Amino acid sequence: MKGIRHIGIVVSDLERALHFYRDLLGFKESRIMDESGDFIEKITGMNGIDVTTVKLSADDGNLIELLHFKSPAAVKDDGNVFNRIGCTHAAFSTGDIEKDYTRLKKEGVQFICEPQLSSDKKAKVVFLKDPDGTMLELVQWLADSGEKK
Secondary structure, eight states, rough: EEEEEEEEESSSHHHHHHHHIIIIIOOEEEEEEEEHHHHHHHHHOOOSSSEEEEEEEOOOSSEEEEEEHHHHHHHHOOOOTBSEEEEEEEEOOOHHHHHHHHHHHTTTTTEEESEOOTSSSSSEEEEEEEETTEEEEEEEEEEEEOOOO
C-alpha cells in the first residue's frame, strides 16, 4: 500500500456535518458529488444507491469523505453495512490494484467485487473486508496529474 487515501463517514444530516467538519474543525471542501448508478452499486454491493459525497481535505492533503445516503436511508449500528452512521471504511492508495487484488484474493480476503473503473475513468476502485468485517477500499489513481481526488 502506498498510503491512506481517505476515511469515509456516513452522516445523517449533511449540512450539520459540514458545519462541524468544515466550519468548526477547519477541513476544506474539495469535491462534492451526487453518486448513483452501476459503478457505486457495484463497488458497494448495494442496489438503489443515491448518495452525496463530500471530500474534505486537511492542510496536509489527507482527506475525509462524508457520505449522505438519500437511498437507501442510513441506518444506525446495524453492524457491518456500508450505509451505517459513523466511520464506514478507510481507503488506501495503491500503484497496482489488479496485482493487489489477485494477491489478496489468493490469501482468502473477501472482496465485494473485482476492481472497477470509476465513472469518471480517473481511478480503479475495489472494496474488501478485513478479518473482522471492517470495510476497506483500495484506489489506484489513473489520471496523469497524480492528484488525489
